[in-house]
Amino acid sequence: MENTNKTGNIRQFKGRSLGQETWRRLLKNRGAVVGMIFMVLLVIVAILAEFIYNYDTDIVAQNSKAIFASPSAAHIFGTDQFGRDIFARILYGARYSLLIGVGSVAFGLVVGMILGALAGFYGGVIDNLVMRANDILYAIPNIMIAVVIVSLLGTTPFSLLLALSISAASSFARIVRAAVMQIRGQEYIESAYAMGLPTWKVILKHIIPNCLSPIIVQVTLAIGSNIIAASSLSFLGVGVAPPMPEWGAMLSDGRPYIRSAPWLCIFPGLAIMVTVLALNLMGDGLRDALDPKLKK
Amino acid sequence: MIRYILKRLLYMIPTILLTSLLIFWAMDLTGGDPVQTILPENATVEQQEALRESMGLNDPFFVRYFRYMGGIVTGDMGESYVTKLDVFGTFMNRLPMTLALGGTALIISVIISIPLGIWTAINQNTWKDTLGMVLALFGVSMPNFWLGLMLMLLFSLQLHWLPSGGSDGIQYLVLPALTVGLGLAALITRTTRSAMLDVIRQDYITTAKAKGASRHRVLYTHALRNAMIPIVTAVGMQFSLVMTGSALAETVFSWPGIGLLIVQSIAKRDTPMVTGSIILCCILMALINLLVDIIYAYCDPRIKAQYSRKG
Numbered sequence: 001m002e003n004t005n006k007t008g009n010i011r012q013f014k015g016r017s018l019g020q021e022t023w024r025r026l027l028k029n030r031g032a033v034v035g036m037i038f039m040v041l042l043v044i045v046a047i048l049a050e051f052i053y054n055y056d057t058d059i060v061a062q063n064s065k066a067i068f069a070s071p072s073a074a075h076i077f078g079t080d081q082f083g084r085d086i087f088a089r090i091l092y093g094a095r096y097s098l099l100i101g102v103g104s105v106a107f108g109l110v111v112g113m114i115l116g117a118l119a120g121f122y123g124g125v126i127d128n129l130v131m132r133a134n135d136i137l138y139a140i141p142n143i144m145i146a147v148v149i150v151s152l153l154g155t156t157p158f159s160l161l162l163a164l165s166i167s168a169a170s171s172f173a174r175i176v177r178a179a180v181m182q183i184r185g186q187e188y189i190e191s192a193y194a195m196g197l198p199t200w201k202v203i204l205k206h207i208i209p210n211c212l213s214p215i216i217v218q219v220t221l222a223i224g225s226n227i228i229a230a231s232s233l234s235f236l237g238v239g240v241a242p243p244m245p246e247w248g249a250m251l252s253d254g255r256p257y258i259r260s261a262p263w264l265c266i267f268p269g270l271a272i273m274v275t276v277l278a279l280n281l282m283g284d285g286l287r288d289a290l291d292p293k294l295k296k
Numbered sequence: 297m298i299r300y301i302l303k304r305l306l307y308m309i310p311t312i313l314l315t316s317l318l319i320f321w322a323m324d325l326t327g328g329d330p331v332q333t334i335l336p337e338n339a340t341v342e343q344q345e346a347l348r349e350s351m352g353l354n355d356p357f358f359v360r361y362f363r364y365m366g367g368i369v370t371g372d373m374g375e376s377y378v379t380k381l382d383v384f385g386t387f388m389n390r391l392p393m394t395l396a397l398g399g400t401a402l403i404i405s406v407i408i409s410i411p412l413g414i415w416t417a418i419n420q421n422t423w424k425d426t427l428g429m430v431l432a433l434f435g436v437s438m439p440n441f442w443l444g445l446m447l448m449l450l451f452s453l454q455l456h457w458l459p460s461g462g463s464d465g466i467q468y469l470v471l472p473a474l475t476v477g478l479g480l481a482a483l484i485t486r487t488t489r490s491a492m493l494d495v496i497r498q499d500y501i502t503t504a505k506a507k508g509a510s511r512h513r514v515l516y517t518h519a520l521r522n523a524m525i526p527i528v529t530a531v532g533m534q535f536s537l538v539m540t541g542s543a544l545a546e547t548v549f550s551w552p553g554i555g556l557l558i559v560q561s562i563a564k565r566d567t568p569m570v571t572g573s574i575i576l577c578c579i580l581m582a583l584i585n586l587l588v589d590i591i592y593a594y595c596d597p598r599i600k601a602q603y604s605r606k607g
Contacts, residue, residue, distance in 0.1 A: 141539045232540070265442070266446070284433075
């Protein structure tokens with residue numbers, strides 16, 4: 001955009017890119033800002049926990065002198081049946097939840113995006129294969145997939161991550177496929193071809209960037225739901241095993257004592273809820289920011 | 297319509313075969329040696345070998361798989377290592393408990409979520425909308441089993457109104473069903489609200505208002521009926537969530553359904569029970585999804601028309 005002012009000099013009007021515009025709208029959403037701040041703090045805590053606490057002495061070591069201490073100044077979230085400080089364990093546990101949540105979504109996103117883009121772009125046999133595989137995954141409750149994978153690979157954070165990424169991949173494949181199919185027929189894709197771009201470049205440079213909005217929103221929400229799923233599986237005994245301070249495993253550990261020491265169950269659950277709430281606030285904010293049509 | 301149902305049933309067969317093959321293979325790899333689980337520790341090598349031969353464990357993998365799948369048709373899926381009870385029979389005995397829990401939860405969620413979704417939509421951008429949406433947001437952000445634990449803490453351990461676990465009557469169903477139901481309600485409320493908001497902006501709603509139709513008539517006859525399609529889809533898609541939620545609520549409240557059966561069998565390394573229950577669950581899910589699709593096609597004339605064209 002150009003404009004000439006009185007002195008005859010050319011003055012540049014700077015336009016805002018879609019990214020900048022979205023960011024500006026996102027910052028106006030109070031919930032999303034609160035969510036973002038919380039997530040940044042949580043990531044910092046998860047990284048720093050290692051330097052504040054020693055895993056062997058502070059997180060898993062038993063302390064028979066401080067068993068079942070109720071929340072107080074010394075132990076603000078109380079201690080568990082082994083005298084371990086619950087606040088320290090929750091801070092340390094943030095890394096498991098974040099790693100599993102983000103890792104499973106990242107892995108699922110890459111696989112799902114490739115499969116979904118191929119299925120949506122080429123259609124035909126590839127589409128049929130991908131969608132049938134998807135149907136099969138859809139028919140099996142996530143929890144069953146996880147049970148099978150965890151029984152194959154053992155109760156480690158990695159097998160949990162893998163199990164959750166499979167269902168994430170199937171939902172991303174579905175979203176990307178739908179978006180690609182819609183964009184494929186647009187005129188600007190035709191003109192990209194007319195300019196002589198190879199197919200892979202058309203997909204990478206023109207199709208994927210144009211279906212990013214639903215993907216970004218889904219990524220934020222999927223991290224939250226995978227954190228819940230991971231803790232649910234640990235709670236059922238098919239996820240991360242104690243004494244690792246994973247939030248779901250802590251809940252499962254504390255359940256027998258809910259009558260006498262309810263704080264064993266209250267705080268790990270609150271940690272999960274607040275984290276997922278922050279992610280959902282961000283996801284909802286992003287959706288509104290990326291798609292202003294929904295707003296009004 | 298009948299052709300569509302038949303076609304979908306045929307499609308189900310490869311899905312079920314492939315799913316069960318994967319599960320059977322995974323469990324076969326990891327289930328451990330059943331002979332050592334069954335026989336006492338001082339059994340001789342000959343005794344072990346004899347049992348292995350008589351159980352058909354020396355046969356190739358695919359022979360065992362197809363024998364197993366043949367067994368499903370006749371309801372013979374082996375017996376539990378732990379209880380020595382028939383796997384198929386045990387599963388079928390537990391099924392009504394899970395169906396009762398899931399069904400009640402679904403009813404609770406619909407009763408709460410649809411009115412709440414409509415209420416927030418017609419009061420968009422007011423405090424009522426904000427209140428409803430904040431509640432729903434908390435609902436979807438909360439791990440379901442934790443909600444269950446908190447309900448138990450409040451209503452059975454503090455107030456002593458309801459039992460904290462077991463299955464000796466209707467009062468035992470209240471807390472587990474609320475746990476699953478409230479989680480679902482949060483999701484469906486969000487869907488209902490956005491579906492209603494989409495519909496309310498359509499031209500035919502303006503037309504109906506202009507014709508002088510009452511507010512009530514516009515909302516329920518014109519708007520809600522059209523908003524129902526995405527809502528029914530959303531409810532239908534929640535069945536695997538109902539299943540997962542039930543497994544968690546059953547574990548929290550010791551409700552003797554399928555979820556608790558699977559969790560306990562995993563803990564006891566009872567491989568035939570785990571394999572059988574998971575395969576049966578998948579078949580059940582496939583059947584429920586088919587049923588939802590049929591109902592969906594029946595409700596929406598556009599979809600029905602699509603099927604009759606394609607046959």
